[in-house]
Amino acid sequence: MRVLLIGDYPPPHGGVAIHVQQLHRFLRERGVEAKVLDIGKGGRPAPDVIPVRTPAKFGLRLAGFLSAGWTVHVHTSGDNPKAWVLAALAGVPGPRAPRFITLHSGLLPEFLAGSVARRAMARAALAGYSRVIAVSEAVKEALVGCGVPSEKILVQPAFCASQVRPGPVTAAVELARARRSPLLAMAHHPSPVYGRMQMFRALRMLANELPGVGLAVFGPGTRTPEFARDARETHVAPLLEDLGELNHDEALGLLSRCDVFIRPTTHDGDSVSVREALTLGVPCVASDVCARPEGTFLFRGGHPPDLALRIRQALAEGPAQVAQPDAGPVLLRLYEELAAPGLTDWISTRETQHAAQ
Incomplete structure (x- = not known):
């Protein structure tokens, strides 16, 4: 399986960028071939991260991955027109390329409530995606209000608990x-x-x-x-x-x-x-x-x-002892649902190997 993540990548270290970075690392640690199309303002070199700074370069790069059948996962805020243009471009139906999108912003419901045109734009932009991941129930409700089928939406916090690893204290x-x-x-x-x-x-x-x-x-x-x-x-x-x-x-x-x-x-x-x-x-x-x-x-x-x-x-x-969610395994299973036959056993084997290490 090959997964292309599309979104901001650090620096700067915003919430969407951190999630993309951590999900990328999670997938690579489990033997999945994963790359990132970095559409942010970063620039620091990183393995398998491809910076794209113009719409033309983005389109060319994306077309190549789609034609090769990569699973595509878009990460964007959903609280401004630019985010929905990105969603629409990356969600254009194509052969052999399953599509996912995570909508991250808590301002999304307010943005979509602003006009009928925005809600129509969101509904059209999401039509080409196999699954839509909402980071909260409020985001899901706003999308359902736009006409996105409820069964197509998964509520999953954009967080990978297994990837929280403090660095050296300065x-x-x-x-x-x-x-x-x-x-x-x-x-x-x-x-x-x-x-x-x-x-x-x-x-x-x-x-x-x-x-x-x-x-x-x-x-x-x-x-x-x-x-x-x-x-x-x-x-x-x-x-x-x-x-x-x-x-x-x-x-x-x-x-x-x-x-x-x-x-x-x-x-x-x-x-x-x-x-x-x-x-x-x-x-x-x-x-x-x-x-x-x-x-x-x-x-x-x-x-x-x-x-x-x-x-x-x-x-x-003091602190509460509460386990936090890990989106990595959940998303890996979602990718698996639309992947080639026989991949289930491969993923299970890889997860077992990783857990044993």
Whole structure:
């Protein structure tokens, strides 16, 4: 079996890109020939990852894989027109090439609700896919509302628990750990969706009770004038550990060393970072703006006092022991359903061999 994954690939280390990277690694570790068409803004060389930066190159590369009968799995957000153009292009019916698509964004329902034309576009774009993977029930409901058959949709979080492997802890993380107790952590992005201001306001409240508290912030946009202004206006600048952009393995290293991981987003899907924290046995506090995994401490979105309260609760109670899902085996079975006869035994043999290693 040969599987082509289409989507963003790190860097940058966003949720879709991380899932594509981890699924690619999962498949390769199980002896599956797997490649990635990287349509993101990365560029770092990686085995079997093919960067495509123009529509023409994308079309040519995709046509070659389709004609050779590769199983194709598209990964996109579904919350903007560009995502649906990609879905439509990769989903054009063709011989001998089973098609799958995972729709990742928690903003997808809101986007599709915006107009009849968007819903018609989504229904047409998904017509050529054998199975549609929705990362949440809300995403599935929105797709069914567009006319996509319910039996065609599988709800499966975009997460591979077996691939959560922290890298070495950097010196900056160790320094932050040494001088902050408790040490909180938050993934940052300049978009207001990531909830920077409510996190800063909650942090200011916590500092009145926990004088040693600090917040490790990592991700893009932490060294902009806007970030500095917000930190200054909320009086939290002395409490911050600005780690800049981290590689994914380094980010996991930070998560493994912090006391609480926080996801204060105003909109969200099935966050990879939330599940990573829970997999690593780290308490996680997240907004209630969407369905969250069991074991997450939920706070009312947009309410800093409740966020501060839940952080104190997480520090007091510690992590929940909850197993997280692994999409790898599930997706491998889905690919198998449309693959050549006899592949079932081959896959079972490979899984048995891998488990024995």
